[in-house]
Amino acid sequence: MAWFTRPTTNIKRDPAEAERHVKTEGLWFKCDGCRQILWRKALEENQQVCPHCGFHFKIDAAARLKLLFDDGAWEEFDRDLASTDPLDFVDSKRYKDRLSAMQRALPMKDALISAGGTLNGRPVNICVLELKFIGGSMGSVMGEKITRAIERSITRRAPLVIVSASGGARMQEGAISLMQMVKISAALMRLDEARLPYISVLTDPTTGGVTASFAMLGDLNIGEPGALIGFAGPRVIEQTIRQKLPEGFQRSEFLLNHGFLDAVVKRPDLKQYISQSFDLLLN
């Protein structure tokens, strides 16, 4: 007789048992800022800001909207706008395929969510760029969605917030992307003439044609701590001048010191900061 035998063959697992075991993988990880071990839940409770060193982890567009809108609720606009690949562009893969892969991987058709809702009771329009979608790059869809959001702000007399995170204009749509810089900037001129406030929030990273258009055109330009913000990317500059760049170059604090940001605001304070600014400008 075998040493080990199964006395009964039909043991039923208690359905609650599976839930008693907790998967520990991915629960702990290292902070990119201070290298301390962090508990993921503690980080989530602190809006993805390291409780030890204040390092701001990147958050996606939907998470950002949740932090800003009252009750984390909003109405989304123009969510079905999608690029038609006007250049028939092919790089390492076809742009069409790249787009559809992104559209499957993320719950969006392009690199931006345009939303309306209330912020501390005040109706506002908020656009948030999604860095995960082809680097948050700006093509014809982003240009159109932001322009419509600005026009909506003018019609409804609602202030505007744009939260940027982008590598710049989308190469795969060529000069069409480039012209979106004008389209959005011109619409912001109309918002300006309508005397409605626009707050630009620049998060890590914001570079290229996005910085060189709407991200720098806020009545207030607000940076998140430690965000890379610039026109040219640091690698391009290093190649041009053939030198290593100094520590902290093109970070939010650097831009604040050089007069291009109005404030550097920590993520947990952002909603209150924006709300107070609108109060001071409008009430």
Add this chain to the structure above:
Amino acid sequence: MSDESNERIAALEKELAKLRSQVDTGAAGEEPTEVQANSAWLAVRLARHPKRPHALDYIERVFTGFQEIHGDRAFGDDPAIVGGFARLDGRAVAVIGQQKGRDTKQNVFRNFGMPKPEGYRKALRIMRMAVKFNRPIITLLDTPGAYPGIDAEERGQAEAIAISLREMARFGVPIIAVVIGEGGSGGALALGVGNQVFMLKNSVYSVISPESCAAIIYRDASKAEQAAAALKLDAPALLHFGLIDRIIEEPGEGAHTDYDQAAAYMKATLISSLAGLSSLGPQQLIDQRYEKFRRMGNFFEEAATV
């Protein structure tokens, strides 16, 4: 001048001589079939041709009595952008151009035509003056791009370009922009918000240089030819996508073969275009410019999620 800069100039001269010989042999038919096959790359090479006329070459031939003004009233004067007032067929206008150098010394002085923030702020100052005195504005675009350097970042390169885009949209005078050579991304676009935008036949206008694009997508900057074709950056392509209004003719094999004729074509186009815009009032000019850029890039579909 220090030894170091002399050395640097010598090295640059050598590099330039090498590139020039490439340009010359290339045009003579090093790889003639490939060149013909890729009209975009041919346009890139002609737009960068060492003998191609630059902004000041056109200004002295198209306008009379050009009086250059300098400085942004805040930091300094940027020689990569020239501007002032002049007469076009007797009518006083503001003219602003991005200026490249011809030889190495000039190129160092002009920073290879790559403007810094003070250049864009000078241009904006001239444009505001033009609005104040009700003068049309003519801009000539020719730059590899806005300068990507430490000092330019410190003084707000992105902000300078962004403000220029927004303010040009606000001006109630006719604005005509002409791409005369390299329309290098946001650095060129900063002066490109016109009621009418033209490109010379062999100029290019692009979101990124073909070399940088090739470095990103093929991880090989030498595949710039392929990238140029993919980017569709030549004048016929931009006209096709509705991003420019008209292509201005160039003489013979390119503007470099006959400066006077190239300038004559530009002058005729500017005069007729300005005459057309003169019937519009300030608000109509602002609206026409707004609507024109508002329509750009309607290359999306609004189908519901599959």
